[in-house]
Amino acid sequence: YNFGKFYTSTAKRLFTFIKMAINRIQGTDGIRGPVCLAEKSSSPGPIEALLNEGILTEELFELYTYSFCQELLDIGFAANNDIAVIGWDPRDSSGRFNQAAVNGIRKAGMTAAVVDILPTPAISLYQLKVGAACGFVLTASHNRADQNGIKIFLGHSNLKLLPEDDKRLTQRCLNLDYEELRTIPLTGEISNEHQQARKLFIDFVADQANNWLQKDLLNGVTVIVDAANGAFSHLVKDILNFEGCRIEFFNCEPSRGINSCSGVADLEGLSEINADEIVNGAFAE
Secondary structure, three states: OOOOOOOOHHHHHHHHHHHHOOOOOOOOOOEEEEEOOHHHOOOOOHHHHHHHHOOEOHHHHHHHHHHHHHHHHHOOOOOOOOEEEEEEOOOOOOOHHHHHHHHHHHHOOOEEEEEEEOOHHHHHHHHHHHOOOEEEEEOOOOOOOOEEEEEEEEOOOOOOOOHHHHHHHHHHHHHOOHHHHHOOOOOOOEEEOHHHHHHHHHHHHHOHHHOOOOOOOOOOOEEEEEOOOOOOOOOHHHHOOOOOOEEEEEOOOHHHOOOOOOOOHHHOOOOOOOHHHHHOOOOOO
């Protein structure tokens, strides 16, 4: 059913029944899917766009982070001005989805500690370091560049949400009127902590206590690194610098498109790749 500009009272009632039948809008690890700016959607709101068109708008990103922060506040797991760490991979070239997610945190009255483009483990590590109430990672992992999503890490434990947590968050999202959220002021603070988070992660990986690779283990070995034009692209060369080891880096340019002709998804369904395909075929530059 199209809930677009002909959003009649009958359609609204039907949509209410649809919402009542939904337990979770998340998958195995947060919410993810094709993205579309709200202005290009035919639906009247972010939840309608998700359920009717199967797309995530920047409005849904704002609604989602706001709803989770509000959930933490309501159950006493967080207080006003507590920190929520947030970072992302480079797929949102417009920055509108990232900004909307930050706004959701601030509208809930929490402080958004923005770490910008960093890989998921770096963001969750920084969350633990600063004792944040939660962490958000805006990513669709190995999915195509036209998709995005949101992963959530719980404060203190750094655990992902359990199924029952997903269900509660889903109901809060479904019951929230986005038009009301639109008018809520940005009361929470914001800080850019990219450099601190980046240094913490590099130092953590370099610490031999956190690394099973002994210094001489890769002597004489050639390692091929495919960064998939993703969040590791500007970081991986600072992390992988083993002496005696030859390392070849590929696909470290996010401007070429995350996971575009690179990464694990590009190899999906293939049992082998021959030399000719790399030099002249589908995997050639």
